[in-house]
Amino acid sequence: MPELPEVETIVRGLRHKVVGQRIGGVSLRLPKILRCDQGEFVRRVPGRTIRDVRRRGKLIIIELSGGWSLLVHLKMTGQLVWTPQAQPPQRHTHLVFRFRNCPFQLRYCDQRQFGYLLLLETARLSDLPPLRDLGPEPLEIGESEFVELLVSRTRRIKPLLLDQSFVAGLGNIYADESLWRARAHPLTRANRISLRKGRELLRAVQSVLTAAIEHRGSSVDTYRDAVGQPGQFQSRLQVYGREGRSCPRCGRRIRRLVISGRSSFFCPRCQRRLL
């Protein structure tokens, strides 16, 4: 499940492979993964050069020459993989970009087919959802700004952290890890979190994300980076997916709670419920 650290790892890995490459052709094996006009995509993409690859939240933006960009959301199981041409495409390979004078190709693979790509004018990128509706980047926001956002909300902190319009890029894994680090119960109402704890929560979010990026993300399921390698952070997760194991800080059994339909893993001793 690619969240911010996984997407960042993919973007960094992809950037130095594809920037400057000219797209020779595309093969669309599963048309439904395109969220734009198919004909336009096949007509407009070949011949363009990749200018930049960047991330915003969990979205990947591949900027092409001539004022067009590709927007990619990997959702649960999407992968963008730099692969030797000679390697036969697998069952879940849905789109292939070939490059001029290059023995590698860029493949979009997605076991569950929830992810998508679309082509649009670079100038219109930020006018449209989902980019338009994203909250601030958690690694760029300041403590006071974050605390301001918290006090204006009455929602429970866990679903709030998962809300991409509140803060962009957190998913279930890093939300739980951050709450554990900050010793905050996932059901706490955002506006009931003290200023001190609010600042602590942002620092927890930032240190977890930074550490996860350093370890190239967490492969708890199918995640692979831009060259097909798994991440290394899954073994450093403290609570996520560890129901019944002991809390690394206090030894108490980690519990799992379903909050707005999502699993939440937390330590009932370290993360006391305030209400």
Place this chain on the structure above:
DNA sequence: CTGCATGTTAGGTT
């Protein structure tokens, strides 16, 4: 075979 879990978001209701 059934039913559930999975993350995200669109779309609905309160």
Place this chain on the structure above:
DNA sequence: CAACCTAACATGCA
């Protein structure tokens, strides 16, 4: 408008 709920997507697993 904010908060909350549910459906939908495809697959794998108990």
